[in-house]
Amino acid sequence: MVTDPQLEEILAGLERADGRGALQSAILALRKHFAIDHMVYHWVDSGGLQQGCGSYPRAWVSRYQERGYLRVDPVVRGCFQRFQPVDWKRLDWSCRAARAFRAEALRHGLGNQGFTVPVRGPNGQFALFTSNHSCDDESWARFAAKHRRELILIAHDFNQKALEFAPVCQHAPDKALSPRERDAMSLLAVGCSRAQVAARLSISEHTLRAYIESARFKLGALNTTHAVARALSHGLIMV
Template sequence: MSVIDLSNLPFPGNNLRSFLDSVCEEHELDFAAYAGMDPIAQTIHGFVNYPDEWQTRYVSEGFQHRDPALLLASRSIAPVDWQRLRGESTFQDIFRAASDHGISEQGLTVPVRGPYGDVGLFSVTRNCSDREWGLLKSKILGGLQTAAVHLHDNVIQSHSLNRKLNHPSLSARELEILQWIAAGKSQQDVGDILSISNRTVEVHLRSGRSKLGALTTPQAVGRAIGLGLIHPS
């Protein structure tokens, strides 16, 4: 999974990095970070207002691939309080490293999903006691949720990113065939159903795989489902 730094990209009409700062200021937070995951391109892109050294270290040690806050939030609907992760050794490892750079153990990650399988993860931290954190959290949760939606919406809408994260567009025929394959039909079956040659079915399937960046048909089916292009049956 490659990492794309969005912090220097021009965005239409606003600067998302400074938006992080204003969220921190408004809600009495220390740091904020946005990470967007593209499940197909296998990329993570983002921007933070963490100290530069921590950001560098985080990426260079590949923390974004095993950070339990990101992993859990990327599979969750509701926000994930980092308190839930304290038992996990991976979290403890990353937190020990983070505390060297002044980042607190108190944090929260809000997931936001778009219609194409894209996930935005908005994390904030604040150095304070558990009790203070609990009070603060309930007070600002709505605002964080709104900020997360705003961030992810802007990132996904932005043209410059859409070029980087171009979602594969399968032809109607390719989708149709992939849908039948996902329904358990063989290539021959599909050919009979659609009244075309099984060889032609295989051609469409091949080009579908290629567009999805999949090595095998099962993987292509999985990705297409993950993108909402087809449905399991």
């Protein structure tokens, strides 16, 4: 329950929002209320289409889409495997692509700290609600501890309102997944490694690879992460 009068007023405005422009106004008001550099709502659909609103610089948003950074963004990849909010320091930034991505984001004006709430809606809908700021680790830890509960509630409220303006869902692929393919995709969706999935299904990793590749082909996906996203969005698997 929100008890801050100013925040209550902003959320009341969010409830009255009648279009995406109103969502943008609401998220900018939230950013100002929490006194941080950026706040962003990011929706990714099964086909890779990205929508959202927030305060990231337009140059960075355009660069992100042009370069296809959805495929390497540790925040998207990490939160897709989680159901709980995550501090960016807990994500894997060790590979060269992730480090280069982070360096470019900082050059475009993003902060070095982040707290992201993953949100899942009906039919596998997946979105992220992110708070981003430039400060030291101790200051950010205090901010996250103080506002964690509020940010989680706001993320789900924001997503619920955004669903009202969502485009019509795409039709599911013509080729249905087999029971084994659904099992494999479901376990990958909840964050199991390939070795764990193979052990759970009592099959070899070689056989598992065949199931994954078959599912990926049926779903028209570019890679395994994309295949899981498409399966969730089309309601072919449940997590």
